[in-house]
Amino acid sequence: MTPPRGFRCLMCGECCRGRGGVYLDREGAAAAARHLGLDLPGMEAVFLEREPSGLYSVLNAPGPEGHCLLFRGGQCLIHPVKPLVCRAWPRLWALVTDPRAFLEAAEACPGLSRLGFEALSAEYRSGGKPLPPRSYKAVLLARSGMRRQGGHGFPPA
Ligand code: SF4
Ligand code: SF4
Incomplete structure (x- = not known):
């Protein structure tokens, strides 16, 4: 993954x-x-x-x-x-669809906070590869x- x-x-x-x-x-x-x-x-x-x-x-x-x-x-x-x-982290359903869940996770994960919610969820919003189940x-x-x-x-x- x-x-x-x-x-x-x-x-x-x-x-x-x-x-x-x-x-x-x-x-x-x-x-x-x-x-x-x-x-x-x-x-x-x-x-x-x-x-x-x-x-x-x-x-x-x-x-x-x-x-x-x-x-x-x-x-x-x-x-x-x-x-x-x-293996899937951070491509988790909640993190790419819910900004609040993302923010909570980003408090713990510096890689995520650098990336930002918009960038993480872009693939999902553009209809890219299906995301893994939540x-x-x-x-x-x-x-x-x-x-x-x-x-x-x-x-x-
Ligand atoms: S939580 Fe971390 S140490 Fe534990 S199995 Fe997953 S990647 Fe390995
Ligand atoms: S930056 Fe830290 S919290 Fe985020 S995925 Fe890597 S080891 Fe985990």
Whole structure:
């Protein structure tokens, strides 16, 4: 997934700070485990929590500010196989369609604040490539053939 035109990540790591909502399906968790030289149970024991939906959520370090446990030394330990939502950032439905959601995100992401809402949403407004669905959890559940539990649904076509 290519980043939006004009967006430059400043590698500050803010987007990996304890907000939760980072999910992997079984295939993604297995790929992450292979990347780290672990098996799936070993990966689960250290980094993941299995949800009733069957998805795995990536754990954060303790405390409200704790980074994702996969964020070490200023980088993502599983960068080449990182979760869908991490690959998609900041091309999230809410950020390209809702200026208020954008501003909130831009407070944390200096790359976004430099880019600006108009530039980020330009591709969407000009009818460019379809944007990813707004709920990445829903995408993973659908891929896995599981029933959705909550989430925000899909954008209109
Ligand atoms: S918060 Fe923005 S600038 Fe910082 S690492 Fe994440 S994407 Fe890059
Ligand atoms: S999986 Fe990687 S990119 Fe995603 S939040 Fe964790 S450290 Fe950041």
